Amino acid sequence: MKALVLTENEVEIRNVAIPEPQEGEVLVKVxxxxxxxxxxxxxxxxYPGIRQGSILGSDACGxxxxxxxxxxxxxxxxKVIINPxxxxxxxxxxxxxxxxxxxxxxxxxxxxxxxVPVHRLxxxxxxxxxxxAAALPLAALTAYRACFYxxxxxxxxxxxxxxxxxxxxxxxxxxxxxxGANVWVTSSSEAQIQLLQAKANIKGGVLYTKADWHKDLFKxxxxxxxxxxxxxxxxxxxxxxIKLCKMSGVIVTYGAxxxxxxxDIPSLFFRQATIKGSTMGNDQEFADMVEFVSKHQISPIxxxxxxxxxIVEALNDMAMxxxxxxxxxxx
Amino acid sequence: MKALVLTENEVEIRNVAIPEPQEGEVLVKVxxxxxxxxxxxxxxxxYPGIRQGSILGSDACGxxxxxxxxxxxxxxxxKVIINPxxxxxxxxxxxxxxxxxxxxxxxxxxxxxxxVPVHRLxxxxxxxxxxxAAALPLAALTAYRACFYxxxxxxxxxxxxxxxxxxxxxxxxxxxxxxGANVWVTSSSEAQIQLLQAKANIKGGVLYTKADWHKDLFKxxxxxxxxxxxxxxxxxxxxxxIKLCKMSGVIVTYGAxxxxxxxDIPSLFFRQATIKGSTMGNDQEFADMVEFVSKHQISPIxxxxxxxxxIVEALNDMAMxxxxxxxxxxx
Numbered sequence: 148m149k150a151l152v153l154t155e156n157e158v159e160i161r162n163v164a165i166p167e168p169q170e171g172e173v174l175v176k177v178x179x180x181x182x183x184x185x186x187x188x189x190x191x192x193x194y195p196g197i198r199q200g201s202i203l204g205s206d207a208c209g210x211x212x213x214x215x216x217x218x219x220x221x222x223x224x225x226k227v228i229i230n231p232x233x234x235x236x237x238x239x240x241x242x243x244x245x246x247x248x249x250x251x252x253x254x255x256x257x258x259x260x261x262x263v264p265v266h267r268l269x270x271x272x273x274x275x276x277x278x279x280a281a282a283l284p285l286a287a288l289t290a291y292r293a294c295f296y297x298x299x300x301x302x303x304x305x306x307x308x309x310x311x312x313x314x315x316x317x318x319x320x321x322x323x324x325x326x327g328a329n330v331w332v333t334s335s336s337e338a339q340i341q342l343l344q345a346k347a348n349i350k351g352g353v354l355y356t357k358a359d360w361h362k363d364l365f366k367x368x369x370x371x372x373x374x375x376x377x378x379x380x381x382x383x384x385x386x387x388x389i390k391l392c393k394m395s396g397v398i399v400t401y402g403a404x405x406x407x408x409x410x411d412i413p414s415l416f417f418r419q420a421t422i423k424g425s426t427m428g429n430d431q432e433f434a435d436m437v438e439f440v441s442k443h444q445i446s447p448i449x450x451x452x453x454x455x456x457x458i459v460e461a462l463n464d465m466a467m468x469x470x471x472x473x474x475x476x477x478x
Numbered sequence: 479m480k481a482l483v484l485t486e487n488e489v490e491i492r493n494v495a496i497p498e499p500q501e502g503e504v505l506v507k508v509x510x511x512x513x514x515x516x517x518x519x520x521x522x523x524x525y526p527g528i529r530q531g532s533i534l535g536s537d538a539c540g541x542x543x544x545x546x547x548x549x550x551x552x553x554x555x556x557k558v559i560i561n562p563x564x565x566x567x568x569x570x571x572x573x574x575x576x577x578x579x580x581x582x583x584x585x586x587x588x589x590x591x592x593x594v595p596v597h598r599l600x601x602x603x604x605x606x607x608x609x610x611a612a613a614l615p616l617a618a619l620t621a622y623r624a625c626f627y628x629x630x631x632x633x634x635x636x637x638x639x640x641x642x643x644x645x646x647x648x649x650x651x652x653x654x655x656x657x658g659a660n661v662w663v664t665s666s667s668e669a670q671i672q673l674l675q676a677k678a679n680i681k682g683g684v685l686y687t688k689a690d691w692h693k694d695l696f697k698x699x700x701x702x703x704x705x706x707x708x709x710x711x712x713x714x715x716x717x718x719x720i721k722l723c724k725m726s727g728v729i730v731t732y733g734a735x736x737x738x739x740x741x742d743i744p745s746l747f748f749r750q751a752t753i754k755g756s757t758m759g760n761d762q763e764f765a766d767m768v769e770f771v772s773k774h775q776i777s778p779i780x781x782x783x784x785x786x787x788x789i790v791e792a793l794n795d796m797a798m799x800x801x802x803x804x805x806x807x808x809x
Contacts, residue, residue, distance in 0.1 A: 195748070241725040241750040296778040381743045398524035410741060412712045412734035415755030417526070419572040422753040426744030 150202045150258035151458055153251060158190050158203060166262040166392075168215035173265050175229065179281035179452070180256040181206035182474045183314065187466050189251050196252065203212070204257030205231040205250040208271055208281035210258070226271040229256070229263050230433045231285050239429050248285070248427065249462060257420065257458060259478050269434070272441045278471055282314070282447035282473035283440065286426070289401055290318035291436035292428030293377050294326070297399045302327030304374040307364065307391065309333045311343055311352065312475045315401060317448045319377045321347045325443040328375075331367060333360065337351075339367045339471060346445040346448060372396060381408040396420045421466045448472035481533045481589035484582060484787055489521050489534060489790060497585065497593040500547035504553055504596050506560065510612035510783070511587040512537035513805045514645065515733070518797050519581050520743065527583065535588030536562040536581040539602055539612035543591070550596045556802050557602040560594050561764045562589070562616050579616070588789060590809055600765070603772045613645070613804035614771065615757035621649035622767035623759030624708050624730045627658070633658025635705040636723065638695065640664045642674055642683065645733060645804045648779045650708045651676045656774040659706075662698060664691060670802060677779060691720040703727060712739040720745045726752045747753070779803035 152161045154360065168174045186203050189192040207229055211222040234252055236243030249255050271280045293315070294300045306323040307315050311332035325328045326345040331350040334340050340352035351367055353360045361384075365372060372393040378385070382405025388398050389410060395452075396418060400408075415422070428436070450472040453461050461474045483492045501504040503638050515718070519525040538560055542553040546608035564584055565748065567574030580586050602611045624646070625631045637654040639647050642663035653800060655661045655678040663683040665671050678773055684691045692715075696703060703724040709716065713736025719729050720741060731739070746753070759767070781803040784792050792805045 192672040238726075271579055374796070381741075386738075395569075400743050407717075408741045408743055410712075410739045410753075412731050412739055412755065415753070416732050418755060419757070420755050422741075424743065424749060424751050426747040426750070 148259035149351060149455065150254075151204065153189060153197070153201045153203055155199060158462070160456070160458070163202070163258070165260050168213055168262050170215050171266065172215040172262050173205065173211050173219060173262055174213035175209040175227060175261050175262055175263065177207045177209040177256055177259060177478045179208050179278045179475050179477055180204050182461055182465055182476070184465065185248065185285065185286050186250070187462050196247070197302055198252040199354070200227075201251040202258050203250045203252040204255035205248055205285045206281055206283070207256035207261060209257045210279045211268070214265070220378040222265065222268065226277065227268045228271055228284055228437075229261070230267045230269060230282050230430060231232060231288070231317070231429055232427065232433065235429050239431065242429075245274045250329075250372075257455075257476070259431070262407045269437050272437060273428050274441065274444050275446055278475045278477070279446050279449065281475050282449060285316035286473065287318045287436050287440060287447070287469055288433050289426060289427045290316045290322055291439065292432050293399045293401050293425045294319050294322045296428065296432060297425045298375040298377060298397055299327050299422045300326050300375050305368050305371060305393070306330045307332070307336050307373045307376045309376070309378045309388070310357070310380050310404070312336065312339050312471055316379060317343070317472060318378065320349060321445050322439065323377075324348050325439070325445060331364060332366070336471070342448070342471070355384070364391060375399065379403070380405045380466075382406050383409055385409060386411050386414065389418070389420060394418050394421045398422045399425050450474050452477055479584075479590035480786065482535065484520060484528070484530055484532045484534055486530060489793070491787070491789070494533070494589070499544050499593050501546050502595055503546040503593050504542050504550060504599065505544040506538065506540040506558060506591075506592050506594065507542040507543045508538045508587055508590060508592055508809045510609045510808055511805050512613040513537050513792055513795065513796055513807070514616050514790075515546050516579065516616065517581070517753050519795050521793060522534075524585035525582075527578070529583040532582040532599050533585040534581045534647070536579055536616045537612055538587035538592065539608045540592070540684070542599070545596070553596065557608065558599045559602055559611050559615055559768075560592070561598045561600060561761060562619070563758065563761055563764065565668060570762065573760075588807070593661050597797050600768050603768060605772065605775050606777055609783050609806045609808070610777050610780065612806050613780060616805065617645035618649045618771060618778070619759045620646045620732055620757060621653055622770065623763050624732050624756045625650050625653045627759065627763060628730045628754045628756045629706040629728055631657050631659050631706050635659045636661060636699050636702060636724070637661045637664070638704045638707045638719075640686070640707070640709045640719070641711050641735070643667065643670050643799070643802055644710060647710060648674070648706065648803060651680060652776050653770065654708075655679050656770070656776060664695070667802070673779070673802070686715070692722055695722060699785065706730065709802050710734070711736045713737050714740055716740060717742050717745065720749070720751060721751050723751045725749055730754045731757050732756045781805050783808055
C-alpha cells in the first residue's frame with residue numbers, strides 16, 4: 148500500500164506492506180485522512196520523541212475491513228473515525244508517561260490502511276460526509292478540551308478565539324458558539340471572520356494585523372472583557388490577551404506559532420486571572436466531543452480535498468499559512 | 479498624632495488630627511504596624527489609584543479605644559488585628575471594582591491611631607506577641623489564598639516557594655509545611671534556607687544565584703517535579719519553573735520582582751500545567767487564615783522591630799532587599 152513515511156530529513160510516499168490486525172485490533176481502509184500542524188512539526192523535527200520510519204497522520208475516516216478477533220466481526224463494513232489517543236491512562240487531567248498520538252511513533256492514517264485497537268473506533272457521525280468526518284478527530288478533540296474542560300465555557304460567557312484560520316481555532320469557535328457563548332475572533336483575513344459569522348454565528352472579529360486591535364475588541368464587549376480566551380499564537384501580543392481578560396478570566400493556550408509569550412505578571416494577578424496549557428484531550432472527552440458535534444450538527448470547515456499524491460505540497464501550504472480550514476486528502 | 483503621609487514624591491511623618499470613629503467604626507490605638515512591599519510600590523508611584531495625602535500602612539496590632547456605635551462597646555480594650563480588605567464584595571473569586579486596601583486611599587496603620595469598620599476586626603491570636611501579630615494581616619492573607627484557594631496545597635504534595643526571604647513567601651512556606659506538603663525553597667541566602675528548615679520543617683532549598691539551581695531541585699524531588707510552585711519573581715527564570723512542574727502542575731504568581739515573565743508555551747501545554755495570578759484574598763480567607771495560624775501556632779518571621787521614627791529608612795532597607803522577614807515598627 149502507499150503511505151507517507153517519515154524519513155531522515157523529510158517525508159515521502161512509499162510502498163509498504165498492508166498491516167495485519169492483531170488480537171483486539173481492526174484493519175481500517177482509509178477513505179480520507181486530514182492534516183494537522185503536528186504532522187508538519189514532526190516533519191521538520193520539532194516534536195518530542197521522533198521515530199524515523201513512522202507513517203504519519205492522526206485523522207481519518209474509513210471502513211473496517213478486517214478484524215483481529217472474531218468477537219469484533221460486527222465492526223466489519225462500518226464507517227468509522229478513530230480516536231487518535233494512544234495510552235492516555237487513568238487520570239482525566241493529563242496523559243501518562245507512555246502516552247503517544249496515532250501517527251508517530253505508531254503508524255498513522257496517511258496510508259491506504261491503518262491498524263488500530265477496536266476501542267479507538269467511533270462510528271462516523273451521521274450528519275457528516277466522509278471527507279468532513281476525516282477532519283474531525285485531533286483538532287476537534289483539542290478544541291473540545293480547551294473550551295470545556297479547561298475554559299469551562301458556558302452560555303452567556305464572552306469568549307475570544309485568536310487566529311481563527313487554524314483548524315483547532317475554528318472548532319473552538321464553533322463549539323463555544325454552539326454552547327451559547329458570545330464569541331469573537333481575531334484573524335488576518337476579513338473573509339475568515341465573515342465565514343465564521345455565517346457558519347458559527349459569532350458576534351464579530353478583528354484583524355490582528357491592525358494596530359490597536361485589542362482596543363476594538365474591548366469596546367465590542369462593552370468594556371467588560373472576556374471570560375475565556377482560546378489562544379495558539381503566544382508571542383509578544385500574548386500580554387494583550389491578559390489585558391482583555393475579565394476579573395478571574397481564563398486564557399487557554401494550546402500553541403505558540405509566534406513563539407515565547409511575554410506576560411506582565413501584575414496584569415495577571417490584579418485580575419486574579421489564569422493561564423492554562425492544554426493539548427489533546429482524554430478518551431471521555433473524545434466521546435463527549437463526538438456526541439456534542441452530532442447534537443449540534445457541527446461540520447468542520449474544509450479548506451480543500453486533495454489527492455493523496457499531493458500531500459507533501461499540502462503540508463507545505465499548511466506550513467506557509469496558505470489554508471483557511473482543514474486540508475483533507477483522498478486515498 | 480504622628481502619621482506617615484504620602485506626599486507628592488515621597489512619604490513623610492506629619493502631625494495630623496486623631497480621627498473620630500463614625501457609626502459602625504472603631505478607633506484603634508496602634509501598638510505595632512508592619513511594612514509591606516505595597517507601601518514601597520505606592521511610595522515610588524508604581525501602584526494603581528495613587529491618592530496623595532493618604533496615610534500608608536495595611537498591617538497593625540492595636541487596642542480598640544473608642545467606638546462609633548454603643549452596640550460595639552464590648553470591643554473597647556480588646557487587642558485586635560485588622561483585615562486590610564476594603565470592599566472585596568460578594569464574589570469569592572475576585573474583588574469588585576470598588577475594592578481597595580487599607581492604607582491608601584483609606585488612611586492606614588502607619589499612625590498612632592486608625593479608624594476602621596468594626597467588621598474588619600479580629601481578636602489578636604493568643605499565641606502571638608503584639609509585634610508578631612502586627613506582621614500577620616496582608617502578607618499572611620496573600621500567602622493563604624496563594625497556597626490553598628489557588629494552589630490547592632494539601633498533605634503529601636511537592637511544593638516549591640521561590641525567593642523565601644520575602645514576607646509572603648515565608649508565610650507560604652510555613653503554611654504549606656503546616657498543611658503536610660513537602661516544601662522546598664529558593665533563596666539567595668543559605669542562612670535563610672536554614673532558618674526555614676528550623677522554623678518550618680522544610681525539606682530543603684537551593685541558592686537561585688547558583689547555575690543550574692533548577693536541576694538540583696528536580697533531583698531533590700526524585701525527578702518528580704512539583705505539584706505547586708508559589709512565585710513572586712517572574713523574569714527570565716519563570717520558564718524554568720514551568721519545567722519544574724509535574725503533569726497538571728500549578729504555578730501561583732503574586733509578584734514580579736524580576737519583571738516580565740517569559741513562558742515557553744509548549745512546556746506549559748505538554749504538562750497540562752496552569753499559571754494562576756493571585757493577590758490578597760477575600761474576607762472568608764482572612765478568617766480562615768487567622769484560624770489556621772492559631773491552630774498550627776504559626777508565628778511570623780520578624781526581621782526587626784524598629785521605632786516609628788525610623789520607618790522611612792526601614793522602607794529603604796526593604797526596597798534594597800536588605801531584610802530577612804517582616805519589618806515591624808513600634809508606635
